[in-house]
Amino acid sequence: MVENTKSIDRVAGLILALGMGFVLLPLVVALVTATQAYETVLTGGLSWLPGDQLLVNIARVFEETALPGQLVNSFVAAMLVATLKCLFAFMTALAIVFFQIRWGGALFALTLVTIMLPLDLRVITTYQVAADVGMPVNLVLDVFGIGPLMRLSVLDTWFGLAAPLVAHGTGTFLFRQAFLAMPRDLPRAAVMDGAGPVRFALDILLPLSRAPLIALFIMMFLGGWTQYLWPLVAASRPDMQTAVVGLSRLANDMPGAVPDYPLIMAGALVVSAIPLAMVALLQRFIVRGYALSEK
């Protein structure tokens, strides 16, 4: 900095300490409460002194609740969202940027519109579509007086949890930017060397887009894991719900004189452990992911 103003640095330090305190407060409360016995919380309320029941409470999460299976659902759904999104977005951007297609611009514009209206806004009708994915086919057949061809609901399936989240344009936008930012001569040289589109995509484009690809994958994984409204409606059977939804249902439905906060907090820790570890360890990719979405 320009001048060595100790007092300003001290204020800045204080501000950062307060900010970190605010971020850590609920996490610490969750952790400390998860170490306590139910009876302790019942009589003493929120306390800052750790107890010795952490493992007991976590064991109870795995034995008494449906969360273990729901964690699998969360993991599979988040993996599906991240994988399909990266794959499909890469393919679409590849076609738009490197292929001779006349309607590429229009297609790109139609893809971008999806960014403005998030899934949570249109959940009512998306639900109806997910309950009857053959709807467009059947609507057409209806016009010709032919009966329905396909009756298929993707509610309560992993695919149904993930697919509507994949129908979103950020990835395409991102890859298109990355492709356009590459040196123009590179693809031309490759083509002159006789590389076909597939080899070009796999051998040249893919390695060059590693950074945005990883960032996008992580962001989409986190997004898929922490989604709430869509999984809430798309999977109602407890064995198909995601962990975040399962935890929230657990807290609301559980009988007990006072909600079993140690168990709920232990559940919150278990549910958040994987994404939280990803955030703490893969920090730089997240910063990059945010930087990408900025462009």
Place this chain on the structure above:
Amino acid sequence: MTVRATAAALCALACTALSNPVNAANFEFWYGNTGKIEEAIQANCASFNAAQSEHKVTCVGQGGYEVAMQKAIAAYRSKTHPVLIQFFDAGTLDLLLSNAVVPVSEVLPDVDWNSYIGGARSYYETSKGALWSQPYNASTLIFYGNREALASVGVSELPTTWEGVIKVATKLRDAGHACPYATDGHPWRVLEQFAARHGAPVATKGNGFAGLDAEYAFNAGLPAKHMENLAGWRKDGLVRLAADTRAGKFADAFNAGECAMIENSTGGYSSHLAALGDKLMVGLAPMYEGVERRNTLVGGASIYVMKGHGEDQIKAARAFLDFLRDPAPQLEFVKATGYVPVTQAALDLIKTTDRASDPAFAVAELGVGSMDVAGNEYSRGIRLGFFVQFRDIFMEETQKAFNGEKPMQAALDSAKTRGDELLRRFQATYAGVTLP
């Protein structure tokens, strides 16, 4: 990474596509309950499958009454719905007019439906006597007390009138008790069951039984006065709302011993018994003095047969409904849940065996007795459209009164106005359809 993940993704695509075939020998039953009750339902299903080999029922929990109905609506629209589905009381009219279900009295014409207890039947019956669904997990409202708390102020019997309740509550308050009586203010407890047993209207046209042009009427007379009283008693420290209690839920606050008296469903009995043991007292829900007691309404849910299935499926569904009607599985269910038996035969079975002294069956007779009182046109049930939404509106408006945002009467008036709008829209949605 990508290759394996892609393979997994493709498998997920393919696997889900194959997950929905309808097998002819099997049929599905969807229900909404969770927890202990879900276990009891699954036990019923298992014993049906064990008792015969011709049919196999798959019972699918949908995670809640409302969500089960939403799922059924979406499934019916896409024709992927099950044969049998359990719906809760508040959705009755929506189903009656849905054109998506067949009355059980049509599916099973030979059954003597009069064996069902009147109070349990009338809710699901048309004015012409056709029964639309088979009552399954039936409950009703009763009164619970904490013997220890009451004894501490020298009271040994549960009061049976509101005047009595308030007398006891005053004693408790004066003795320093923080929560003499608790309620969550849910309309099923404070409005529907209250109005029914006092013979007062929730809505005109016999609560909608006589036509879709009914209007809400609870904002006058005894129901309105009761709500006004609750708000006043809360100010006096005699009544606590769920939100005022440490537990945050009225039934939990009662279980914890924090609150001395509550009105709750018979379905809550097993949890109260487990928490309080022989400190638990049960009785009929209190009346205002000088008003003749009518029946309380059946709550819980009943089973509907949905349209659009082949004869083999219907046949299997019939067998399952017959099985559930038998006294033995009914009692198995009643014992595990605290719901009340719905047929006379099941009730008789309790009385004639040693079960009569079993505390697990203690509310069965009380609950049935509460439903089996002579009623009037307002105690048959609720037959109002979009009633689920109305319940939310009622809660929202009365909460505004409880937290002092507006007077109770204004809140009730506004709930009526908003409720009437729902009714008019329901009427418009089903224009040209006559109420069966």
Place this chain on the structure above:
Amino acid sequence: MLALFPQRWLAFALILPQTLLIALFFYLPVYLAFYWSFTLERPFGGGSEFVGLQNYARVLADPEFWRSLRLTFVFMVIGSTLAIVIPLILALAADRHIRLSQPARNILVWPKGVAGASIGLVFVFIFNPFLGLLAPLNAVFPGIWNPRIDGADAFTMIVVAHVWGGIPFNFVVLLSGLQAVPQVLHRAAALDGAGPWRRVRDVQLPLIAPQLFLTFALEFTESVTGAFGLIDSMTEGGPGGSTTLLVYKIYVDGFRGYDLSGAATQTALLMIFVLILTAFQFLVLERRVRYER
């Protein structure tokens, strides 16, 4: 576009999966929402009557709709402002070379890994009137804090949790903007005698205007829908509807009340609202940002 490869069929195959998904799960639902907003839809199907603008007339005449929209708007303004101002202050502090700025850059991003609905449960406990942080206050002044009864308390609780969840993105973006401010400018301003606060106002803030614009633009849209998880896990829209933002009302009307037409109409209106908001931001705000640079 580079248009290197002529293979039409391959291009078609490449765009097919995503385009299909977008058509099915984006355009069809958007179309259905608008279509249903002009019909009275029977929940179980079998009757769908065209009613023109009647649904819109009903929704627009419904005070509850306006109340929800107003709450949405209030939440947007208060929630977004706090969710940007607080990270901005933190970013200004972290931009200085002090010991805490390294750990802060890591820890302040952690909320990204926690679902709103999960942290909501923790905040419910923290704000529990009998057991939580403010319980001692209640012991002295009974009933002064109870988000289960008092609407303002409940609203505050949701805003706090929303700000918590908004820290990572806004902090990272604003900090990266601040770090791109050339040191030369700082020095020049300092030589001119501008103190640290003036430099923030006259040098740093104008130069990160694009980042501020971006955070506001995204935060506004996010705040319209983002609070759903918090509301559902913390207040369920109550007490007395005081936290029923429009996105929650649509969910309740559609999924609990089976009012498909009403929910679709409100969806259509909310979509239009968001689109207008987005257009306004890009047409008006962004232009101002450019002028100021």
